[in-house]
Amino acid sequence: MAQDKKKQKDAVKQAQVVDRDEHQKTTEYRKIGAYLITIPAAKKKFADISDKTKPDPTDNDSSEGPFGLGPLVYPCLQRFNTIECFLTLYFMLTLSHGMLYALVDLSLKILVSQFSASNSETFLMDFSDYFAAFLVSMFVAHFGGRGNRAKWVATASIVTGLSAITFAVLFFHYEIIKLSIVEEDLCKEGKKTKVCGSNVIPHKSISISLFIFGQCLHGIAGVPIYLLALTFIFDHVPTLSSGLYIAIADAALTVGYFLGYLLGVKSFILPVEEAMQAVGHVQRFRILQSGWWKSFIFVGSIPFFTTLPLFCFPSNLPGAHKIRLEKSKEPSRVDRRLKNKEIEPNLKGVLHATWCLLRNPLVLTQILCNVTESVTFKASSHYLPLYLQTQFVMTPKSAAMLTGIFILPGCIIGRFFGGYIVDKLQMNIKNKLKFITTVSVISIVLFLLLISVKCETAKFPGINENYDGFGMIGSLKAPCNEKCGCTTSAYNSVCGRDEKQYFSPCFAGCHASKNLRKEKVYYNCSCIIQGLTTADDEGQYIDAIFGTCNTKCLSLPLFFAFFFSATIFSNLCGIPTFIIIMEICPCTNIFCRNISFML
Numbered sequence: 001m002a003q004d005k006k007k008q009k010d011a012v013k014q015a016q017v018v019d020r021d022e023h024q025k026t027t028e029y030r031k032i033g034a035y036l037i038t039i040p041a042a043k044k045k046f047a048d049i050s051d052k053t054k055p056d057p058t059d060n061d062s063s064e065g066p067f068g069l070g071p072l073v074y075p076c077l078q079r080f081n082t083i084e085c086f087l088t089l090y091f092m093l094t095l096s097h098g099m100l101y102a103l104v105d106l107s108l109k110i111l112v113s114q115f116s117a118s119n120s121e122t123f124l125m126d127f128s129d130y131f132a133a134f135l136v137s138m139f140v141a142h143f144g145g146r147g148n149r150a151k152w153v154a155t156a157s158i159v160t161g162l163s164a165i166t167f168a169v170l171f172f173h174y175e176i177i178k179l180s181i182v183e184e185d186l187c188k189e190g191k192k193t194k195v196c197g198s199n200v201i202p203h204k205s206i207s208i209s210l211f212i213f214g215q216c217l218h219g220i221a222g223v224p225i226y227l228l229a230l231t232f233i234f235d236h237v238p239t240l241s242s243g244l245y246i247a248i249a250d251a252a253l254t255v256g257y258f259l260g261y262l263l264g265v266k267s268f269i270l271p272v273e274e275a276m277q278a279v280g281h282v283q284r285f286r287i288l289q290s291g292w293w294k295s296f297i298f299v300g301s302i303p304f305f306t307t308l309p310l311f312c313f314p315s316n317l318p319g320a321h322k323i324r325l326e327k328s329k330e331p332s333r334v335d336r337r338l339k340n341k342e343i344e345p346n347l348k349g350v351l352h353a354t355w356c357l358l359r360n361p362l363v364l365t366q367i368l369c370n371v372t373e374s375v376t377f378k379a380s381s382h383y384l385p386l387y388l389q390t391q392f393v394m395t396p397k398s399a400a401m402l403t404g405i406f407i408l409p410g411c412i413i414g415r416f417f418g419g420y421i422v423d424k425l426q427m428n429i430k431n432k433l434k435f436i437t438t439v440s441v442i443s444i445v446l447f448l449l450l451i452s453v454k455c456e457t458a459k460f461p462g463i464n465e466n467y468d469g470f471g472m473i474g475s476l477k478a479p480c481n482e483k484c485g486c487t488t489s490a491y492n493s494v495c496g497r498d499e500k501q502y503f504s505p506c507f508a509g510c511h512a513s514k515n516l517r518k519e520k521v522y523y524n525c526s527c528i529i530q531g532l533t534t535a536d537d538e539g540q541y542i543d544a545i546f547g548t549c550n551t552k553c554l555s556l557p558l559f560f561a562f563f564f565s566a567t568i569f570s571n572l573c574g575i576p577t578f579i580i581i582m583e584i585c586p587c588t589n590i591f592c593r594n595i596s597f598m599l
Contacts, residue, residue, distance in 0.1 A: 064321060065314030080309070083236040083317055086150065087245060089306045090229050091252045093157050096302035097225055098256020099263065100164055100218060103295055104129075106264035107167065111211060114176055115204050128212045129219030140223045147315070149228040154310035157303035159221035164300025166214035171293040174203045174210075175285040177270065184513060185492055185506045187484035187526070226253075234582045236317050238326065240426040242582075247419025247575050251412055258408045260299065267291030369436065369577050376570060380407055384563075392556055393458045393501065393548045395493070406564050414571025422576050432580055436573040446566035453562065455553035459500040462507070467527060480527040481509045494522060495549035497531035497542065508544055520546035 066073045067081035112122050144152040170176070230249060237245050268291075275288040286293075384407070385399035394402075418439075422432060459465045462476035471478030476488065486506035494502050494510070502508035509526030516536055525543035533541045 064316045064318050067312050067314070069308070069312050077312075081313070081317060083233060083245070085309075086236075086313060086317070087233060087249060089309055090153065090225075090233070090249055093153070093160070093303050093306045093310075094225060094229075094249065094252035095256040095259070096164075096299050097160055097218075097222060098253040098258075099260030099299045099302075100160065100167075100256075100296075101253075102257045102260030103264050103267075103292075103299060104167065104215065104218065106261070106268075107171075107292060108211075110176060111207065114178065115208065117208070121208055125208060125211050125215065128215040129222070131219070132216040133219035133223050136220055137223050137227065141227060144224060144228045145231070148313075149224075149232040149315070150310055150313035152224040153229045153232070154307050156221045156224040157307045157310060159217050160225075160303040161300045161307075163214050163217035163221060164296045164303075166210060166217060168293040168296035168300065170207060170210045170214070171289045171296065172286060174207050175281075175289075176207065176292075177285070177289055185486070185490065185504045186513060186522075187481060187486070187506050187509050187511050189483045189485075230578070231582065234579075236320050236323060238323060239579075239583060241423060242579055243419040243421070243423030243575055245419075246578060247416045247423070250419070250575060250578075251416045254408060254412045254415065258404075258412070261404060261408070263295050263299075267295050369440075369573065373570065373574055373577075377407070377411065380567070391457075392455055392553055392559075395548055396491075402560070406560055407567060410564050410567030411571050414568040415574045417568075418572040419575035419579075421572070422579065427576070429580055429583060432576040436576055439569045439572040443566045443569035446562050446569060449562050450559060450566070453555050453559040455555055458549045461500055461502060461527065465500065468529065476503050476507050478527065481507050484509060492546070493548050494544040494546055496525065496528040496544045497533060498528055499531065499549055500528075501549045502527070502544070505544065505546075510544055516542075522546075 067077050068074065108122075108125055111117065111125065115121075117125070140152065230246065233245050233249055234242050270288055271290065275284050278284040278287050381403065384403045385396065388394045388399035388402065389396060422435070425431070427435060457464065461467045461478070462471060462473070464473065466473050467478040467480065470480065476486070484506050486504065488503065490504065492504045494505050494508055496502060496508060505513065505522050505525075508522070508528060510522035511524040511526075513520060513522045515521075521536065521542045522544040523540055523542065528543045533543075535541050
């Protein structure tokens with residue numbers, strides 16, 4: 001019995017020892033486990049080491065490369081290997097390209113006026129960039145779409161900078177703007193009209209040739225920028241989120257044009273006093289044209305800052321294959337003639353793909369929508385100033401300024417919010433088409449309402465009034481100005497005290513003028529008989545004031561309200577149209593974009 005109790009005590013002690021040993025082992029294991037878990041976690045947190053998970057083989061693609069220039073690849077720079085970084089660089093490049101657009105348009109007017117360019121020369125200088133872009137667009141679409149599109153865009157940045165340098169050399173090396181004494185257009189009896197002879201302008205041919213060469217470079221640079229870069233952005237973002245990305249990229253062109261226009265208007269202010277103090281003819285005209293060549297150099301330096309980073313991007317960014325797989329799971333919207341079909345790398349394959357796209361009604365209608373939008377913008381920019389001058393009796397400077405103020409911001413707001421709305425509402429193709437139809441109908445209605453906004457036309461002797469019965473409608477000449485030797489080469493309107501608008505002081509029969517309180521006034525005008533007379537500080541009676549007459553038109557704000565709203569609604573469909581083209585032909589989206597670009 002005593003032995004049994006002793007055995008039982010020994011068993012209890014042994015059990016306690018075992019339990020104590022197991023408890024110690026468990027405690028030690030927990031300490032070691034906690035140590036093994038805590039130390040790596042602290043190390044990862046301290047060294048900022050990301051968790052390594054086994055990659056999904058479907059998420060990888062051999063074409064997804066690192067951010068680097070050839071063999072020079074640095075891990076610290078891989079944070080820039082994103083579509084957001086590419087979009088930032090693209091925005092800077094497109095901004096400079098748009099600024100160059102505006103400077104070229106403004107400098108073209110100077111060359112035409114200073115060189116007395118013919119219609120054919122003006123046409124070549126104005127549209128040579130479009131012809132050059134048209135000729136190389138198919139080549140760029142075929143080879144650029146099969147290669148590294150980011151490197152093509154980087155090459156376009158170099159060409160853009162070279163184009164700006166070409167225009168800068170034109171204004172730096174050759175005399176374009178010439179100072180001359182402007183004679184006041186007053187009525188002087190016996191004044192003879194100057195007959196323009198065959199005046200030889202030095203450097204005219206080389207200047208026009210250099211301008212056309214710069215235009216060609218500018219047009220060629222635009223093909224990869226607007227053809228390849230936008231498709232590159234679209235391929236690296238989800239379909240439902242592409243609207244905002246494309247809207248930001250597209251807005252860069254219009255914003256750049258607006259900034260370039262402001263920069264060009266500032267260049268019109270010539271430093272005449274500084275130029276007259278210069279020693280030597282060459283130094284004088286370089287100072288006089290300094291605003292122009294400095295502006296071109298400034299704009300041309302921007303794309304060179306984007307060249308090196310753009311060359312570092314791979315053909316496909318990380319995650320592009322995953323996005324491509326997600327897009328392949330979306331409902332098919334592709335033309336069945338092009339579904340699962342690769343374009344053969346020859347002329348026959350390119351022509352077949354182009355023919356199939358032109359036979360696709362949806363692609364064709366969206367391309368025509370883009371063409372109509374472009375024509376509307378060009379027509380509004382050209383004809384709206386003329387309409388404002390005739391209907392609302394504005395000076396050309398005021399009409400051009402108001403046109404730019406309302407057209408450019410309207411385009412920027414419309415195109416950006418068009419992409420933003422599509423992105424936030426995550427529209428499918430059917431809803432995008434409904435959206436395009438709705439905003440197009442609204443814009444047409446608003447444009448039609450512009451016809452109903454009218455103002456009373458000012459009386460214009462020789463145009464809609466007959467010089468109080470002493471002249472003829474359709475002829476600016478009358479007995480009161482027939483001996484003045486007036487010409488119609490320059491339009492300098494004056495408003496008489498009879499509240500009639502005259503073509504120039506000469507056609508109003510004015511014999512004298514002077515500046516009075518920051519405005520020019522005219523005296524002794526033989527054609528102005530009626531109206532109240534007012535005397536100046538010296539007691540002389542004023543007959544006319546420089547500028548147009550105030551027709552007291554209260555409907556002008558309503559006109560611009562309709563026009564600004566119509567411009568916004570007409571541009572809302574720009575980005576949705578582009579996205580539809582990209583969605584319905586993914587395997588040939590560059591060719592779709594190319595056809596739209598060429599048209």
